[in-house]
Amino acid sequence: MTVLVVGSVALDTIEAPAGRREMILGGAANYFSLAAAHFTPVQLVAVVGDDFPDAHLAALEGRGISTAGLQRAPGKTFHWAGRYGDNCNERETLATDLNVFASFKPVLPEAYRETRHVFLANIHPQLQLDVLDQVRAPGFVAADTMNFWISGELPLLRRVLQRIDALFINEGEARQLAGEHNLVAAARAIAAMGPQTVVVKLGAFGAMLWVRGELRLVPAFPLASVVDPTGAGDSFGGGFAGTIAAVDRLDAATLHRAAAVGAVLGAFCCEGFGVERLLALTRSEIEQRLSQLRELVAF
Amino acid sequence: MTVLVVGSVALDTIEAPAGRREMILGGAANYFSLAAAHFTPVQLVAVVGDDFPDAHLAALEGRGISTAGLQRAPGKTFHWAGRYGDNCNERETLATDLNVFASFKPVLPEAYRETRHVFLANIHPQLQLDVLDQVRAPGFVAADTMNFWISGELPLLRRVLQRIDALFINEGEARQLAGEHNLVAAARAIAAMGPQTVVVKLGAFGAMLWVRGELRLVPAFPLASVVDPTGAGDSFGGGFAGTIAAVDRLDAATLHRAAAVGAVLGAFCCEGFGVERLLALTRSEIEQRLSQLRELVAF
Numbered sequence A, B: 001m002t003v004l005v006v007g008s009v010a011l012d013t014i015e016a017p018a019g020r021r022e023m024i025l026g027g028a029a030n031y032f033s034l035a036a037a038h039f040t041p042v043q044l045v046a047v048v049g050d051d052f053p054d055a056h057l058a059a060l061e062g063r064g065i066s067t068a069g070l071q072r073a074p075g076k077t078f079h080w081a082g083r084y085g086d087n088c089n090e091r092e093t094l095a096t097d098l099n100v101f102a103s104f105k106p107v108l109p110e111a112y113r114e115t116r117h118v119f120l121a122n123i124h125p126q127l128q129l130d131v132l133d134q135v136r137a138p139g140f141v142a143a144d145t146m147n148f149w150i151s152g153e154l155p156l157l158r159r160v161l162q163r164i165d166a167l168f169i170n171e172g173e174a175r176q177l178a179g180e181h182n183l184v185a186a187a188r189a190i191a192a193m194g195p196q197t198v199v200v201k202l203g204a205f206g207a208m209l210w211v212r213g214e215l216r217l218v219p220a221f222p223l224a225s226v227v228d229p230t231g232a233g234d235s236f237g238g239g240f241a242g243t244i245a246a247v248d249r250l251d252a253a254t255l256h257r258a259a260a261v262g263a264v265l266g267a268f269c270c271e272g273f274g275v276e277r278l279l280a281l282t283r284s285e286i287e288q289r290l291s292q293l294r295e296l297v298a299f
Helices: A028-036 A054-061 A099-103 A110-114 A125-134 A147-152 A154-161 A171-178 A183-191 A232-247 A252-270 A276-280 A283-296 B028-036 B054-061 B099-103 B110-114 B125-134 B147-152 B154-161 B171-178 B183-191 B232-247 B252-270 B276-280 B283-296
Strands: A003-006 A010-016 A019-026 A042-048 A070-072 A079-084 A091-097 A117-120 A140-144 A166-170 A197-201 A207-211 A214-218 B003-006 B010-016 B019-026 B042-048 B070-072 B079-084 B091-097 B117-120 B140-144 B166-170 B197-201 B207-211 B214-218
Touching (some): A003 A028, A003 A125, A010 A091, A019 A028, A028 A042, A028 A054, A028 A232, A028 A252, A028 A276, A042 A099, A117 A125, A125 A154, A140 A232, A147 A154, A147 A171, A166 A171, A166 A232, A171 A183, A171 A197, A183 A207, A197 A232, A197 A252, A207 A252, A214 A252, A214 B283, A232 A252, A252 A276, A283 B214, B003 B125, B010 B091, B019 B028, B028 B042, B028 B232, B028 B252, B028 B276, B042 B099, B125 B154, B140 B232, B147 B154, B147 B171, B166 B171, B166 B232, B171 B183, B183 B197, B183 B207, B197 B232, B197 B252, B207 B252, B232 B252, B252 B276, B252 B283
Parallel strands (some): A003 A042, A003 A117, A117 A140, A166 A197, B003 B117, B010 B079, B117 B140, B140 B166, B166 B197
Antiparallel strands (some): A079 A091, A197 A207, A207 A214, B010 B019, B079 B091, B197 B207, B207 B214
């Protein structure tokens, strides 16, 4: 089944020990889409400016990503610039020019409104709610969020939590949202706010899943070197939601396997600048790495 | 087969959110012994003062731990005092009174010199070398170390590395020793210094194993609450080395399973103050948790 994603599409400028890239295709919804498209058709709802290159559009459409929901607004595309330290483990944001993204109002084309699998990437919780109001019969809704909304828009975020099936959240944000340091206790507390599934992203240590009262773990695929970690978390989300939409089941084993697929896509993402590795990736490479990940923890 | 351990036996004073305990049985070799003794007989080489309670001695001997190598010296036993913060994730050392441990010279009783499985807990690398000189035909030697020896005694530590089969090291120390941030690359670099097996301890995230050129992962057993994390790493070592001595095989699968047993023992250790949980533990509880850990990562 198709998966619908709402979030940012950006042009990124990235400096890392491996090099520098200017105005490359970026944004959470973009990474998500290119990861999910390995498994299922994707509908992309986002906004770009009149400077957005046609080649990027073609790259997305060439991978089965519908861009009927990609608005074009007068002005510049969202631009993010960042610099990674020696080991790619520290990131400094050099610029966040929201441009047309500042006034983004997600509008689902009529055909998208029937879609049952929805991923709300990290945008204002009010926009996440607006999207859900436009979906006629949501079957599985996952959302991402961040510290900025947890501290600034908690009442709205709590309304989002009551309407979603799965929350993606990183370690520090999980602790912040739950008011609880222990991650098992934090995941449990967040699940009590609404989502049956809580995916706590642990970066280089993988992810912890709370699935209907059960705990599951997914290791990260260990990389001996990282080129550019931008978008790894969104690629994780894309691998996860794309897999679930493709198999259209919601049992704990499926959710667990989907998270492992997400971990693998996140690792691939780190192996190239921007989306270059996601674009070059084949399904058999994904399956092979998934088998390797399974072997790595088979004791 | 028997496993021999050399290291500290201490009396600890611990403050944690769950309470306070004074002068309880502590020390790396003690945690190691009580964890390993669930799998195989243990020979303990350490030193205590004339204040060391007979009850502690009886507790060790009652678990199949030989104390023929436990020296009694005039003076006080090594005393460590520490305080854990709200979430047991930060530790403040309040006192480190080495006492009789300051002049510890490990001497192996004649019967111990035939032992093939040896664990060198975190002591001065010169003492680790002195112990190895007393072992007639070492079969499998594992060692722990710390930042203090890496920065202060590197030439000696490098000699230790050339004589051991497995190094236990935490994340930060692995980076420091290898001069390499990426943990996969760091483990590989440390293996090139001597030990075929490198166990990088990742605390609440488990451990990464480098075993003869192959990578393996062991998740930590997730705990919803931690009473006292003191000794968790040494209990990990005890579960690991005890398992290897018991089965007396050194293939990658055995080392991997041994590390999973170590992770389980480390988790149990955190569930009580000092060694109380290790003392109460049954073999069937260990096997049950090992199965649970396997399930947690079976995607």
